[in-house]
Amino acid sequence: MSHRSFVSLCLLPLIVLTAAFFLIPMARLLVTGADGPRGIAEYFAILTEARYRATLMNTVLLAAATTVATMIVATIVGLFLQRRRFAGRSLLIAVLTFPLAFPGVVVGFMIILLGGRQGLLGELSTRLGSNKVVFAYSIYGLFFGYLYFSIPRVILTIMAAVQKLDPGLEEAARSLGAGPWAVQRDVVLPALAPAFVASGAIAFATAMGAFGTAFTLATNIDVLPMLIYTEFTLAGNLATSAALSVGLGIITWLALALARSFSGSAVAAAG
Numbered sequence: 646m647s648h649r650s651f652v653s654l655c656l657l658p659l660i661v662l663t664a665a666f667f668l669i670p671m672a673r674l675l676v677t678g679a680d681g682p683r684g685i686a687e688y689f690a691i692l693t694e695a696r697y698r699a700t701l702m703n704t705v706l707l708a709a710a711t712t713v714a715t716m717i718v719a720t721i722v723g724l725f726l727q728r729r730r731f732a733g734r735s736l737l738i739a740v741l742t743f744p745l746a747f748p749g750v751v752v753g754f755m756i757i758l759l760g761g762r763q764g765l766l767g768e769l770s771t772r773l774g775s776n777k778v779v780f781a782y783s784i785y786g787l788f789f790g791y792l793y794f795s796i797p798r799v800i801l802t803i804m805a806a807v808q809k810l811d812p813g814l815e816e817a818a819r820s821l822g823a824g825p826w827a828v829q830r831d832v833v834l835p836a837l838a839p840a841f842v843a844s845g846a847i848a849f850a851t852a853m854g855a856f857g858t859a860f861t862l863a864t865n866i867d868v869l870p871m872l873i874y875t876e877f878t879l880a881g882n883l884a885t886s887a888a889l890s891v892g893l894g895i896i897t898w899l900a901l902a903l904a905r906s907f908s909g910s911a912v913a914a915a916g
Contacts, residue, residue, distance in 0.1 A: 674887050681884025690885065691892040700867040705896070707784060707868065708852035711791040715848045716841060719796050723803030724833070742797040749794070749857020756790045756862060757781045782864040790858040795851060799844040806840035807833075839907070846904030850897045869893045 679685045691697045726738060744752065760766050760781040770778040780786050810833065818828045856870040863871045869889060877886035 674890060677883055678888035678891050679884070681882070681888075683884075687884050687888040688891065691889055696867075697872070697889065700869055700872045701892070701896075703784070703866060704853060704869040704893075707787060707791065708849050711788060711795055711852040712845050712849045714788075714792055715795040715799050716845050718792075719799035719803055719844070720837075720841070722796075723800045724807055724829075726800070727804045727807040741800055744794050745797045747794065749790075749855055749859075750861050751857075752790050752794050753858040753861025755793070756786050756858075760786055760789070781862055784866045786862045787859060787866065787868065790862055791852045791855060794855075794858070795848045798851070799848055802840055802844035802847075803837065806837050810836055842904045842907045846901050849900050853897045853900075854893060 678687055681687045683690070691701055722741065726734065726741075747755075758764055760779060762777075762779055762781075764779070764781060767777040767779055770776065780789075814832050814836070815828050818832045823831065854870060856874070859868050859871045860874070870893070873886045873889045873893070876882045876889065
């Protein structure tokens with residue numbers, strides 16, 4: 646067997662899988678989106694119709710807020726865990742990354758147990774004589790749910806990036822008289838910029854498309870994954886749900902593409 650034949654044989658499974666699970670479904674999705682009464686104009690409904698536009702804004706703002714909060718928390722925690730060695734460190738890392746094993750529905754249920762109508766905070770606030778605290782079914786519940794499963798992903802990325810930093814750069818800055826805060830601000834954080842962009846893009850993309858948590862919590866707010874679900878299952882509107890799916894995919898892909906252009910190949914396809 647020639648080398649060319651061997652390479653072609655090895656690429657055959659990749660071609661089949663790409664066509665079966667990506668190209669054909671995407672093509673079908675695009676055709677379905679334009680197959681409704683409004684034709685190709687269905688793709689512009691996400692911007693022209695007030696309900697869809699408001700849902701898009703809710704989703705983007707929620708994903709952006711989740712990304713910013715995740716980056717702040719994960720950067721501080723990731724730097725500390727990678728630079729410090731102490732008893733119980735491995736256990737703490739395992740606990741912080743444990744939410745990666747939870748599906749979105751479980752995360753949503755945990756938020757309900759914390760801030761739902763029968764949640765812990767509601768019971769405590771009632772016993773203290775104030776109004777019952779219930780936030781699980783609002784945008785705040787979704788925010789904390791998204792934050793819960795976004796932080797572990799970013800922590801692992803930040804820790805890996807910190808591990809690759811050259812300690813000599815920090816030593817050189819200290820020898821020139823830079824204090825601890827100046828070293829972090831002028832040396833460490835700029836060196837971690839590609840990791841910030843990459844992990845932030847993945848956190849944003851994950852929050853944009855998260856369905857399980859939204860399905861559990863989004864009773865008082867519309868987000869795109871839930872809107873697509875209701876249009877498909879309750880209204881039976883295949884064209885609209887397909888068009889909204891394409892719109893959601895394009896926005897998420899743009900975020901990942903922009904991040905890849907700034908940080909090179911550090912952005913994984915997991916988003």
